[in-house]
Amino acid sequence: MPTATGLPAPGGTSPDKERRGGLDRVLSFIERAGNALPNPIVLFAGLFVLLAVLSTVLALIGLSVTVPGTDDTKDIGGLLTGAGLRWLLENLIPNFATFPPIGAVLVLMMVVGLAEKTGLLETAMRASLARVPRAVLPYAVAVIASQAHMMSDVGAIVLPPLAALVFKSAGRHPVAGLIGGFACVTAGYAAGFTIGSLDALYVGITQQAASVLPAAEGLHIHVLINYFFTAASSVVLGLLGGFLISRVLEPRLGPYQAAESGETSREDLTLTPVQRKGLAYTCAVVGLYLAAVLALWLPPGAPLRGEGGAFVPSPVLNGVVPVLFGAFLIAGLTYGFTVRKLTGTEDVVTAMTDSVKNMSGYIVMMFFAAQVIALFTWSNLGVLLAVKAAALFNAVGVTGFWANIAFVLLASCLNLVILSGSALWSLVGPVFIPAFMLMDMSPALSQAAFRIGDSATGAITPMNPYLLLILAMVREYEPEARLGTLISRLAIFVVPFLVVWLAILGIFYGLDLPLGPGAPIGVK
Numbered sequence: 001m002p003t004a005t006g007l008p009a010p011g012g013t014s015p016d017k018e019r020r021g022g023l024d025r026v027l028s029f030i031e032r033a034g035n036a037l038p039n040p041i042v043l044f045a046g047l048f049v050l051l052a053v054l055s056t057v058l059a060l061i062g063l064s065v066t067v068p069g070t071d072d073t074k075d076i077g078g079l080l081t082g083a084g085l086r087w088l089l090e091n092l093i094p095n096f097a098t099f100p101p102i103g104a105v106l107v108l109m110m111v112v113g114l115a116e117k118t119g120l121l122e123t124a125m126r127a128s129l130a131r132v133p134r135a136v137l138p139y140a141v142a143v144i145a146s147q148a149h150m151m152s153d154v155g156a157i158v159l160p161p162l163a164a165l166v167f168k169s170a171g172r173h174p175v176a177g178l179i180g181g182f183a184c185v186t187a188g189y190a191a192g193f194t195i196g197s198l199d200a201l202y203v204g205i206t207q208q209a210a211s212v213l214p215a216a217e218g219l220h221i222h223v224l225i226n227y228f229f230t231a232a233s234s235v236v237l238g239l240l241g242g243f244l245i246s247r248v249l250e251p252r253l254g255p256y257q258a259a260e261s262g263e264t265s266r267e268d269l270t271l272t273p274v275q276r277k278g279l280a281y282t283c284a285v286v287g288l289y290l291a292a293v294l295a296l297w298l299p300p301g302a303p304l305r306g307e308g309g310a311f312v313p314s315p316v317l318n319g320v321v322p323v324l325f326g327a328f329l330i331a332g333l334t335y336g337f338t339v340r341k342l343t344g345t346e347d348v349v350t351a352m353t354d355s356v357k358n359m360s361g362y363i364v365m366m367f368f369a370a371q372v373i374a375l376f377t378w379s380n381l382g383v384l385l386a387v388k389a390a391a392l393f394n395a396v397g398v399t400g401f402w403a404n405i406a407f408v409l410l411a412s413c414l415n416l417v418i419l420s421g422s423a424l425w426s427l428v429g430p431v432f433i434p435a436f437m438l439m440d441m442s443p444a445l446s447q448a449a450f451r452i453g454d455s456a457t458g459a460i461t462p463m464n465p466y467l468l469l470i471l472a473m474v475r476e477y478e479p480e481a482r483l484g485t486l487i488s489r490l491a492i493f494v495v496p497f498l499v500v501w502l503a504i505l506g507i508f509y510g511l512d513l514p515l516g517p518g519a520p521i522g523v524k
Contacts, residue, residue, distance in 0.1 A: 105197045
């Protein structure tokens with residue numbers, strides 16, 4: 001009989017007849033709540049209609065808002081008025097076409113998809129894990145997993161089974177590698193010292209949301225505004241994840257005994273000679289490319305220095321996405337042609353085209369998200385909500401870093417039912433970014449806090465589309481495993497990651513350290 005997961009119930013026992021524990025009830029509630037939510041596209045469309053009506057009502061009663069610390073009074077504009085309808089007709093397409101995340105994300109996905117389809121990303125992970133000593137394996141898996149957002153969702157699909165394989169070949173429990181790898185990919189998803197499409201997505205929404213306040217004019221918002229924070233976090237979370245895999249998860253699993261039947265054989269991690277050759281050529285070519293970029297940026301008087309010879313701001317930081325595009329393109333082409341996964345220009349075009357095809361749902365969602373954020377800005381509802389939210393935080397005494405903690409916890413809870421980071425950031429960013437700016441906290445700080453909340457609980461929500469895939473993989477080793485069993489093991493990582501990641505942010509906040517190049521904690 002199938003279970004609620006769609007997988008066969010081990011031993012033919014129906015879970016409906018088993019006694020349900022507290023964890024099962026909580027998971028069932030989360031699953032029902034998530035299923036009750038409409039598709040994010042419908043959610044944004046409904047929000048746009050709600051804002052249209054709300055803005056019109058507030059405009060008709062003559063409501064206005066004054067930005068604290070300025071003499072600037074803004075009237076609320078109503079969408080369902082003559083001025084509002086004119087604005088919508090003139091700006092519907094520009095709202096979408098100029099929405100910052102669109103171009104950057106699609107540009108990166110073209111070349112990241114090329115690298116993935118040629119096998120470069122999987123080969124790089126295999127090479128990273130193949131010769132790691134047995135005692136270091138959990139830490140290596142966790143550190144690599146903490147960089148997985150560079151590969152988008154590919155990391156959640158490819159890394160866990162590879163980790164299981166290398167654990168098994170080293171005489172360790174493969175389920176510890178499988179579950180630990182998946183937990184570190186998801187719970188630490190927005191960390192990393194690598195840069196990918198996620199960073200471009202976040203910063204585009206951040207830039208748009210911050211623009212509702214005059215203070216945004218003096219801020220330099222770019223893809224690397226969280227780089228120092230995410231790089232430091234990935235190292236610490238990698239060590240923490242390795243410790244949890246080795247000292248908490250694996251001992252709880254007990255000694256591994258291969259199933260008598262049903263366990264599928266797996267290929268080993270050894271690279272073929274042509275894969276090693278392709279990886280070596282790729283590293284050499286990409287190394288030369290990055291050296292050329294640095295040579296055009298670092299020396300005094302270099303052409304890619306900023307105004308007055310400054311590092312920040314500079315064309316390199318403003319153009320990180322094109323730089324990454326070049327790196328991934330060169331890497332994908334070099335590896336693909338070396339291993340013969342690419343044999344001509346038609347293969348290259350097909351691989352890049354297929355990668356963009358997979359983003360069709362994202363493009364439609366971003367169309368509606370762009371209209372919502374633009375309406376927030378034009379109607380001045382964003383300013384009104386930000387001023388009210390900042391006043392509420394101050395009234396209840398939740399200011400400074402405590403406000404960030406409250407925001408992280410809110411985002412963590414919302415992440416249980418709205419797993420899409422772009423959808424969630426598009427919903428909460430336009431309110432909390434300007435609200436925190438009014439409390440003298442920079443958009444870079446708000447984005448860093450959101451990264452934590454958007455990642456920590458991703459491993460345990462039934463809304464995660466890869467959770468059932470991981471359960472199926474676990475059942476290859478433990479046929480009796482159930483969804484509750486899997487989530488209880490993944491839950492080991494959630495609170496430690498949340499607490500430690502908040503502590504890292506607290507150190508940056510307390511010491512007033514920049515979160516990235518030219519990205520201070522405060523606005524002033």
